[in-house]
Amino acid sequence: MVVYDNTYDVIVVGAGHAGCEAALASARMGCATLLLTINLDAVALMSCNPAIGGLAKGHLVKEIDALGGEMGKNIDATGIQFRILNTRKGPAVRASRAQADKQQYRLRMKRVLENQENLHLKQGEVTGLHVEDGRVAGVDTRLQVRYLGKTVILTTGTFMRGLIHVGLTNYAGGRAGDLPSIGLSDQLRDLGFEVGRLKTGTPARLDGRTIDFCRLEPQYGDDPPVPFSFSTERIDQPQVPCHIAYTNERSHDIIRSGLDRSPLYAGVIEGIGPRYCPSIEDKVVRFPEKNRHQTFIEPEGRDTVEVYPSGLSTSLPIDVQIAFYRSIEGLERVEIMRPAYAIEYDYVDPIQLHASLETKLLRNLYHAGQINGTSGYEEAAGQGLIAGINAALQVQGREPLVLGRSEAYIGVLIDDLVTLGTREPYRMFTSRAEYRLLLREDNADLRLREKGHAVGLLPENEYVRFLEKRERIEAELARVRREKLLPSEADPVFMEEFGLVGMQNALTYEQLLRRPDITYAELSRLDSHALEVNPAVREQVEIQVKYQGYIDRQLDQVERARKMESTRIPDDFEYFGLSGLSTEVQEKLRKFRPDTLGQASRIPGITPAAISILSITLKMRGEK
Amino acid sequence: MYLRDTIAAISTPAGEGGIGIVRVSGPDAERIAARIFRKKEGGFQSHLFYYGAIVEPETGFCLDEAMAVLMHAPRSYTREDVLELHSHGGTLVVQNVLQLALREGARLAEPGEFTRRAFLNGRIDLAQAEAVIDIIRSKTDLALEVAQSQREGSLSHRIGEMKGGLVQLLALLEAHIDFPEEDIEPASRDEISARVAGFTLEIGEMLATYGEGRILREGIAVLIAGRPNVGKSSLLNSLLREKRAIVTSIPGTTRDIIEEVVNIRGIPLRLMDTAGIRETEDLIEQEGVRLTREQIPRADLILFIVDASLPLSDEDLAIYEVIRAKPHVVLLNKSDLLEQPVASFPRDAVTCSISALTGEGLDALKDQIADMFLHGRIDDARSQVLINNSRHRDALERASIPLQRFSENYTLLGGLLELLAADLREAVNALGEITGETSTDDLLDLIFSQFCIGK
Structure with a gap:
């Protein structure tokens, strides 16, 4: 074993979406950082669909951006179709989504990493952790090189003992075309981690030249495209459409005829797949009454003919794949360029993590991304960012950054992982956030910029711009609360239109904006200043005014929960023999080792009664 | 809070009676049984009634002839090991049996402690635990019937049904919120609105029984x-x-x-x-x-x-x-x-x-x-759920308010889905407080089982 003669503050294993954010965060916070990847040509590669964002995921990207992460800027620079979803369902469930030019996306991220101060980017397969005195102290690679590091972040994606399935054929691989990571998960198991197995899948990549797009329905992005990042002014690159196609009864017959050679149904695959992203054979079997399934044919980039048929992932044998894809109207002559496949991989049960993403078993070791049982680039990036920040804070001897469930989707995500664990690949949904109205895309900066700045990640110029925006929001809020519509001076047409004729008292603009039928557009008819207000400020004021009742109610709930969330349970707290707790509850608490009373209350099977007992015990201990 | 020790108390009313029962609950129940109850031979089989005598273990002095039953956890009232000693009902005899149990390591139970343990150990929910107290305090047959029916879970059941119904509706809304790009058939908005109105009405009816319920209690x-x-x-x-x-x-x-x-x-x-x-x-x-x-x-x-x-x-x-x-x-x-x-x-x-x-x-x-x-409204207390507890009334009111808001929003705003969902969620949580559980974990399960989702 060769010991490399440079000791790093932070070593990040894996350069996917989690690893890139982790490495950038720690390097930007001034820590000497090493990023190791099996394949330097696959940095920030989009292994599945060529898109960023979507419901709850768009929220995650905005939060990453607000904290000082890279994902938002990277998609803004390389996106080829931007859309805002759910525009008419409410302010908090509006979400941004963009198609990415896959190769451009990865190349730009690699360039950002290469140009980052304090960051070394190296190719190498990590086969084991170097552990000293119960703490991680570095990593060992396949080529027998030992890199020493004060902290290590594992972001292994689908690589640990990755096994690729196409029909009943399978082979070891971390992703089609890449080597697997062998040895690391065995060592983790030996160290006492609970290692499980998950499965995911991806559709075939098709040759766009062999698809008859005229027969498919095009779907264009928004014009003008709206960027993700709070720092991006506008999107300049040309935009392209997606196309919608449908499977049919014949497609489903073809799939059913191949089920006997499906590794999923033949029992070859043992890992658990995501219910929200089932393979097409899963959908056909579970929902036999549906006579067609929708697919979006998404471009993989502007410089390639490859396209991605979303929702049509499969692990059926290649002959069934060909027949199936060709059964779809418009795809009769389609050529497969890369076959669809399923992949099984090892993950580590995330209940073994603190909310800082540091493992409870091994100090200075952090896990982020699919190793924690999540799926999705955005979920991975959010965790990577937090792990990177917290590894850096650890090196700097500072308290970790833990986001609460009322502060960020990232907080909900990590809290769910560390208190509930997961049996299937975990994806973020807005319905997972009980304080959803507070966690909007539009206010991600108001929620998190301050925190990004406090940890030292947010560049000063971005922070100053944010402070200006916040001041302008405050000023505009004050203005609409002050300015009034006087019955005597009002425009009679306006009064008639909004049923205000005969109004006795003056109404403030705030009171007017509170009405569902009055927005800034209507307000501007009375108020010449309204149109001069910056659109982002306008949006913020309008939302805060219009939904104040709902927002205040959620803030009340947050306040009520605050005490539990802030009551810490010491690491060495002994649950065994604690009076009043059933054996079952004791065992659960000993297994999960929650950091706070709030976390404990969300562990399945922990009753409200058990929480009261814990709370009293902690209080008595505190008083002693 | 309760300690994880063994408690004992006289479970029959004070005064002379045919029999008197001393109840013991906790980890030492079986040991105490073996020490102070003398029967033919062998150990105790759970849930079997034995004939024998209560004796002081040191002296062999016989306090009384008695019957005894040991119920192993979790199949007992408290879900702990429970011992019941049935002796003759004289005040002194029963007192002596209790004193003996206490000498053997049990602690005198606080009022309501057996029921509290049943609740803490998850055998009954909060509404049922409250009903047990009501049963004990009932002063008339009618009041007792209401309390009995709640202990059997009538209120919990009704609340559970409403909550389940609301979570179903919530799942419908959430599916449309979280999966906008899936081709999920739109739910009939009129039907949703009608169902929410139905739940509001039902809660209103339950609240209307509070006057009578409180009076009975x-x-x-x-x-x-x-x-x-x-x-x-x-x-x-x-x-x-x-x-x-x-x-x-x-x-x-x-x-x-x-x-x-x-x-x-x-x-x-x-x-x-x-x-x-x-x-x-x-x-x-x-x-x-x-x-x-x-x-x-x-x-x-x-x-x-x-x-x-x-x-x-x-x-x-x-x-x-x-x-x-x-x-x-x-x-x-x-x-x-x-x-x-x-x-x-x-x-x-x-x-x-x-x-x-x-x-x-x-x-x-x-x-x-x-x-x-x-008002002539209580004909058969067992057949209807009466709200007799102010905590339940408060929770029902807190469930009713967002449901009414839901109906207003529905017409007013054409229903912004996320606000409607927020209203439903608030109602579901308030209902959950009655039975002491507020989780909506089942929401995503419902969505995935009902809709074909996955792009």
Whole structure:
């Protein structure tokens, strides 16, 4: 074993979406950082669909951006179709989504990493952790090189003992075309981690030249495209459409005829797949009454003919794949360029993590991304960012950054992982956030910029711009609360239109904006200043005014929960023999080792009664 | 909080009875059984009744012949090991058995501790635990029936059904929020709105039973008012004379809280200041008015008694002015002596002719009271869910408010889905507080089982 003669503050294993954010965060916070990847040509590669964002995921990207992460800027620079979803369902469930030019996306991220101060980017397969005195102290690679590091972040994606399935054929691989990571998960198991197995899948990549797009329905992005990042002014690159196609009864017959050679149904695959992203054979079997399934044919980039048929992932044998894809109207002559496949991989049960993403078993070791049982680039990036920040804070001897469930989707995500664990690949949904109205895309900066700045990640110029925006929001809020519509001076047409004729008292603009039928557009008819207000400020004021009742109610709930969330349970707290707790509850608490009373209350099977007992015990201990 | 130790208590009422039961619950129950209960041979099989004797282990002295049953956890009332010792029912015998259990390591249970353990160990939910307390405190059959039905889970069941229904609707909305790009068939908005209106109505109906439910649980505080010597004491005695009707009397240290409870058509009537009535018959006039005035705020019903054989005096009228804003019945006493009562009252006053001395007219009075408070709505307490607890009422109200808001939003805003969902979620959480669980974990499961999702 060769010991490399440079000791790093932070070593990040894996350069996917989690690893890139982790490495950038720690390097930007001034820590000497090493990023190791099996394949330097696959940095920030989009292994599945060529898109960023979507419901709850768009929220995650905005939060990453607000904290000082890279994902938002990277998609803004390389996106080829931007859309805002759910525009008419409410302010908090509006979400941004963009198609990415896959190769451009990865190349730009690699360039950002290469140009980052304090960051070394190296190719190498990590086969084991170097552990000293119960703490991680570095990593060992396949080529027998030992890199020493004060902290290590594992972001292994689908690589640990990755096994690729196409029909009943399978082979070891971390992703089609890449080597697997062998040895690391065995060592983790030996160290006492609970290692499980998950499965995911991806559709075939098709040759766009062999698809008859005229027969498919095009779907264009928004014009003008709206960027993700709070720092991006506008999107300049040309935009392209997606196309919608449908499977049919014949497609489903073809799939059913191949089920006997499906590794999923033949029992070859043992890992658990995501219910929200089932393979097409899963959908056909579970929902036999549906006579067609929708697919979006998404471009993989502007410089390639490859396209991605979303929702049509499969692990059926290649002959069934060909027949199936060709059964779809418009795809009769389609050529497969890369076959669809399923992949099984090892993950580590995330209940073994603190909310800082540091493992409870091994100090200075952090896990982020699919190793924690999540799926999705955005979920991975959010965790990577937090792990990177917290590894850096650890090196700097500072308290970790833990986001609460009322502060960020990232907080909900990590809290769910560390208190509930997961049996299937975990994806973020807005319905997972009980304080959803507070966690909007539009206010991600108001929620998190301050925190990004406090940890030292947010560049000063971005922070100053944010402070200006916040001041302008405050000023505009004050203005609409002050300015009034006087019955005597009002425009009679306006009064008639909004049923205000005969109004006795003056109404403030705030009171007017509170009405569902009055927005800034209507307000501007009375108020010449309204149109001069910056659109982002306008949006913020309008939302805060219009939904104040709902927002205040959620803030009340947050306040009520605050005490539990802030009551810490010491690491060495002994649950065994604690009076009043059933054996079952004791065992659960000993297994999960929650950091706070709030976390404990969300562990399945922990009753409200058990929480009261814990709370009293902690209080008595505190008083002693 | 409770300690994880072994508790013991006498479970049968104080006084002499056929049998007396000492109940022991906790990890030491089986050891104590083996130490102090002597039977033929072998150990205890769970849930079997054994004949034997209770003996002091050191001396072998036999306290009593007895029956004993050991119930192993979790199949017991508390979900712990529970031992029941059935001895003869003399006060001393049962006390001695308890003392022996305590000497062997058990601790004297606090009031309600067995039920608290049942709740803490998850055997019953919060609403059921509360019902057990109500059962113990029930003063009339009707009140008992309501409590029994809640303990069996009638309330929990009804709440669970409503909550389940609301979570179903929530799943519909959430599916449309979280999966906008899936081709999920739109739910019928009219149907959703109608179902929410249905739940609102149901909660409203449950809330409407609170008056009756509370009355059955807590009884009606009744003040007998009237100037001295119009027959207050006689009325009291007549009411109390029907011995069968006396359910309990609560002796207090101060006169103020001495109450007699009388069962009237299933309603516990708490007669206020019974001692006071007897003592104050000869008080000077102003004092009587003052006392009445002081008592009024605590009374649910005032029985205002006048001497019907005499014209109304100024003092009668003064007291009447004081009480008339409260629910009241004017009792025309001594009406048995007359063809027509002399005293006359405003036409809208509820009057009742009685003879406080003989008890004549009391039946009509009781019907009158039952009518006033139960509105004829409680025919079969077991068949309907009655809300009898203010905590439940509060939670139902907090569930009802967002549901009403849902209906308003629905028409007003055309329903922004996320606000509608927020309303439903708030209602679901409030309902969950009644049974003590608020989780909506099942939401995503519902979505995935109902909709084909996955792009």
